[in-house]
Amino acid sequence: MKKQSNRQFAKALYEITKDLPKKELSEAINQFIFILQKYNKLKKTDYIIEEFINYSKKQEGIKTIIIESVTKLENLTLAKIKKMFGEDSEITENINKNLLGGIKIRVDDMVYDASVKLQLKNLKEKLIS
Amino acid sequence: MSTNNIVEELKKNIAHFQKETAKEETGEVIEVGDGIARISGLSKCQAGEMLEFPGDVFGLALNLEEETVGCVLLGNYEHIKEGDIVKRTNKILSVPAGEELIGRVVNSLGIAIDGGKEIKTLKFYPIEKIAPGVMTREPVTQPVQTGIKAIDAMIPIGRGQRELIIGDRQTGKTAVAIDTIINQKGKDMICVYVAIGQKESKIARIVAKLKETGAMDYTIVVVAGASAPAALSYIAPYAGVAMAEYFMDQGKDVLCVYDDLSKQAWAYREISLLLRRPPGREAYPGDVFYLHSRLLERACRRNKESGGGSITALPIIETQASDVTAYIPTNVISITDGQIFLETDLFYRGIRPALNVGISVSRVGGAAQIKPMKKVAGKLKLAMAQFREMEAFAQFASDLDPETKKQIERGQRITELLKQPQYQPVAVEDQVVSIFAVNNGYFDDVAVKDVSAAEKKLTDFMGKAKRSLLDKIANGEWDEKVEAELKSICKSV
Numbered sequence: 204m205k206k207q208s209n210r211q212f213a214k215a216l217y218e219i220t221k222d223l224p225k226k227e228l229s230e231a232i233n234q235f236i237f238i239l240q241k242y243n244k245l246k247k248t249d250y251i252i253e254e255f256i257n258y259s260k261k262q263e264g265i266k267t268i269i270i271e272s273v274t275k276l277e278n279l280t281l282a283k284i285k286k287m288f289g290e291d292s293e294i295t296e297n298i299n300k301n302l303l304g305g306i307k308i309r310v311d312d313m314v315y316d317a318s319v320k321l322q323l324k325n326l327k328e329k330l331i332s
Numbered sequence: 333m334s335t336n337n338i339v340e341e342l343k344k345n346i347a348h349f350q351k352e353t354a355k356e357e358t359g360e361v362i363e364v365g366d367g368i369a370r371i372s373g374l375s376k377c378q379a380g381e382m383l384e385f386p387g388d389v390f391g392l393a394l395n396l397e398e399e400t401v402g403c404v405l406l407g408n409y410e411h412i413k414e415g416d417i418v419k420r421t422n423k424i425l426s427v428p429a430g431e432e433l434i435g436r437v438v439n440s441l442g443i444a445i446d447g448g449k450e451i452k453t454l455k456f457y458p459i460e461k462i463a464p465g466v467m468t469r470e471p472v473t474q475p476v477q478t479g480i481k482a483i484d485a486m487i488p489i490g491r492g493q494r495e496l497i498i499g500d501r502q503t504g505k506t507a508v509a510i511d512t513i514i515n516q517k518g519k520d521m522i523c524v525y526v527a528i529g530q531k532e533s534k535i536a537r538i539v540a541k542l543k544e545t546g547a548m549d550y551t552i553v554v555v556a557g558a559s560a561p562a563a564l565s566y567i568a569p570y571a572g573v574a575m576a577e578y579f580m581d582q583g584k585d586v587l588c589v590y591d592d593l594s595k596q597a598w599a600y601r602e603i604s605l606l607l608r609r610p611p612g613r614e615a616y617p618g619d620v621f622y623l624h625s626r627l628l629e630r631a632c633r634r635n636k637e638s639g640g641g642s643i644t645a646l647p648i649i650e651t652q653a654s655d656v657t658a659y660i661p662t663n664v665i666s667i668t669d670g671q672i673f674l675e676t677d678l679f680y681r682g683i684r685p686a687l688n689v690g691i692s693v694s695r696v697g698g699a700a701q702i703k704p705m706k707k708v709a710g711k712l713k714l715a716m717a718q719f720r721e722m723e724a725f726a727q728f729a730s731d732l733d734p735e736t737k738k739q740i741e742r743g744q745r746i747t748e749l750l751k752q753p754q755y756q757p758v759a760v761e762d763q764v765v766s767i768f769a770v771n772n773g774y775f776d777d778v779a780v781k782d783v784s785a786a787e788k789k790l791t792d793f794m795g796k797a798k799r800s801l802l803d804k805i806a807n808g809e810w811d812e813k814v815e816a817e818l819k820s821i822c823k824s825v
Contacts, residue, residue: 312358313356314357314417316355317354326349
């Protein structure tokens with residue numbers, strides 16, 4: 204039989220705990236730990252927890268946003284970005300002087316690039332061709 | 333232009349420049365090595381799509397899995413590391429196609445590697461394309477003259493046919509293909525020579541030879557040398573046929589040589605094993621048949637309504653110790669419309685090209701021959717078949733009845749006549765004349781070793797004195813008058 208991956212355990216944990224009332228939760232967790240022990244997966248708990256967090260975020264539509272900009276953004280701008288991609292998304296801010304200006308936003312797989320660096324690159328390509 | 337003008341022009345250009353926000357789908361490299369990268373993300377990636385890695389390296393997405401995408405890298409991958417951002421390009425891998433490619437040596441991506449200037453074509457053709465369907469095709473009727481007597485007479489190849497050249501190493505497989513390309517001069521054919529996994533020195537020699545004979549004027553050479561990554565060897569024949577399809581769409585006839593497909597299958601096996609696809613027979617993946625069938629199906633002859641044009645394919649397969657029952661040779665034999673067998677013993681017996689005419693076949697047959705050739709070749713085939721049966725008795729020549737003896741003598745002379753040095757293709761009308769002469773017994777009183785000299789004398793005389801008759805034959809005219817005239821000439825020479 205194929206070995207179960209950490210992801211599958213995380214997925215299973217998410218499915219059983221999704222609509223569970225609070226008092227049954229501890230019992231469910233207990234059972235889950237028994238299963239982990241049975242499959243010899245206790246030492247992988249950290250990875251399973253990590254997968255669980257990622258998976259539940261994805262299921263509940265919480266987006267991870269990474270913003271790159273040259274200077275620190277104002278709160279107003281941040282609020283606007285949050286409004287665009289969903290209020291409960293997690294935002295990480297990075298300072299990147301290489302962009303020269305503007306911002307670059309990464310939402311999960313999509314990258315929205317509005318940096319001066321890209322504009323200059325496009326301009327260069329247009330002038331060459 | 334003065335400085336001011338330039339500044340004005342520049343200002344105008346910049347004023348028109350629209351700034352826009354780029355929206356890109358990206359993924360992250362999670363594993364890279366052996367020319368393979370595994371990428372997370374890229375959830376909307378298509379199969380066969382080009383992916384852009386940092387440093388202008390491209391990859392070809394092959395495995396689409398739940399969380400990851402497996403892709404092969406088409407270029408240097410030393411600088412790519414875990415965590416690098418990979419972008420989608422939304423383009424299926426394509427190669428440049430156009431007249432500009434003719435006379436050039438390019439790699440599998442259509443980039444010039446002959447030191448010449450950059451190739452800029454208007455059009456790009458996708459390397460993977462479904463072959464033309466039934467309704468757009470028509471039967472093969474026009475010949476491809478290879479210039480090799482044995483092939484043109486007994487194993488004729490037509491425009492749009494797929495004829496496999498198969499044999500051990502060092503039996504002259506490439507020589508047959510190169511002679512065919514050289515012989516296409518002035519025949520309104522574009523040739524594409526795809527070298528897969530060949531030694532660079534060999535490729536250099538071939539290109540030099542093609543240049544020397546003027547064949548580069550209508551030839552494109554696509555190279556994925558022995559040092560190129562497996563991914564480039566794998567896509568090279570598809571790139572070659574994509575370039576050929578451009579010319580077919582212009583209504584032209586194209587000849588595609590794939591030298592050789594066994595190395596391409598090796599490259600594909602390497603990629604598949606690295607991508608962890610399950611291995612099958614001889615460790616080739618399950619779809620190795622489809623690998624070659626979809627390539628060779630793209631060789632076709634299209635009818636007028638669909639734009640005409642044709643692609644003739646000459647795939648080459650190298651066998652190990654004459655084992656044609658190995659996986660790849662049987663596959664390709666079953667796909668093609670015939671095969672030319674080259675054998676080591678024949679080669680060392682001095683019969684070059686080392687064709688085994690007994691087991692070589694062309695399933696298109698006489699439909700792809702001009703009328704005079706059809707007339708003379710029938711007799712030749714019969715004589716050769718009889719000779720092969722009697723050959724074993726040749727050493728008891730003194731004890732044989734006159735009829736058998738005659739057949740053996742005739743066979744020896746035909747074998748001698750079909751020998752031909754490399755890079756010296758013979759025009760079809762000359763072939764008809766010499767075969768006619770040997771069929772009618774005009775060489776019977778010439779010693780076997782003098783046959784080629786006698787043939788040369790005959791064709792030289794024809795070329796000098798009877799040009800109009802030769803032109804007639806070349807145009808496919810054949811009647812009693814022509815026959816009678818040929819007979820009288822043969823008698824006198």
